[in-house]
Amino acid sequence: MRNLKERLDLCSINTATLGHREPLSRTIDRIASAGFGGIAPWRHEVEKANVAEIARQVKALDLTVTGYCRSTYLPAATHAQFVANVDESKAALRDAATLGARCFVMVVGGLPEGSRDLNGAREQVADGIAQLLETAREYGVPLALEPLHPMYAADRAVLNTLARALDICDALDPERSGFLGVAVDVYHCWWDPALQASISAAGLNDRILAYHVCDWLRETRDMLLDRGMMGDGVVDLAAVRENIERAGYEGLIEVEIFSKENWWRRDPDEVLCICSERLQTVC
Template sequence: MTANGIAQLSLNQKTLNRYSLPAAVAECVRAGIPAMGLWREPVQQHGVTEAAELVRSNGLRVSSLCRGGFLTTDSPEERAAALRDNRLAIDEAAQLGAPCLVLVVGGLPNGSKDLAGARRRVVDTLAELAPYAERRGVRLALEALHPMYCADRAVLSTLEQALDIADPFPENQVGVVVDTFHVWWDPKLFEQIERAGSRIASFQVCDWLTPLPADVLLGRGMMGDGHIDFPPIREAVRRAGYTGDTEVEIFNDEVWATPADKVVDTMIERYLHLV
């Protein structure tokens, strides 16, 4: 394993979900990983200013901040609260030096079956947030989630849908996330990656396991443990012009219960050989 081989590898904080931010930073330093994808809740618990200093003082860069979004509410009060929280998330990303804020746009409001209306509200709310993000030097990154999450987490289910929403905005305001767990199955994936081009703001990898656990949020596996063929996707992202970090983001109880050094060492080995 060489330093150059992992020069664009990023540890998403969720992969070490049961460890503190300082512990995750220490693992990156130990293993020579140069970047981290951060999550708002543990960053807030540590303190945003303190987190920014911790990362910078250890020579790491922030590849993304997760997450903003949840923009689909049909309640005026909840919409105002969502706007406030997303502006705060943008401020946090700017302070941390994160180039993008990942947006999980939200599912159907309680009791609603109006999918088209929920998607329209994403567009309307994004139009209010995008100029603010540009002023703060942060790009909003729309993440399409697998269709099984459409009702409760993200009414954007394909990269094509995410790009349709992003296209009217300047590229420096709104980009997209290519997350292998969510998009590997899509028959239009490679043409949409090519279409995305410089709108790709983040590239995240993990594997798709079967059978999925009862809590499907925890069905993300270590690369090589599931069904995804990573090299063609990685090559398509590269050909599209993406030169940023590759984040490994895993939600999995077994991974979370494994000692951090073993998780990180396995992650590096699989990244080098499979991604």
């Protein structure tokens, strides 16, 4: 396992960790000044700015864009809305290419409003990914399927395990082209009894495109906005990374923390400082 001591160049900050409180250009400067090697911006930030200018800033600061967040939710109540959802993600892939992103993170979406058709939603997801895969190849940006914790199945993602994500990859990309893989986020998969086996399978097939860290607090107060800083919760982060790297992952370790009542209220430079310390000591 790689030693992260004094190796922040191997670490990335997802901009959500700082709460989206400042213009993206300022956030980029903070992350670079703190010594991190990578950044993962969100679409709403980039789309408020000028993607070409953001790309130039990132390149000038020698930052790696570890991922571009994220796809539009795919399942829809009507075919027209489904097509619109796919088209939005195709446009975002173009911006991901401009940014030089290593992957386009796909949070696939939950059930359409009023629907109870879980299998139908999952079929739409597979169909949408198949369509986006062609665009990903065109722009040279891989799709990273990010399974979310099952508590999000209704509203955010009907894709809930790494094993299922890998099944989709194998079905749609049997030749292992490098343009379809997974983003492993410990917040969503730490609980999975098949996690180690799934990580090994993902590595064997060169499917691991991104690795996200934070922690699961024992007494989580909000299922979306109360993630923990690494080391404050129950996840054995060092063990997960050991499995990830044993499986062949050599990319950056990306911090992604949603924390409305704690970390998003703190000074951004303080948050980055603590991220730095925890990455080097508990991850």
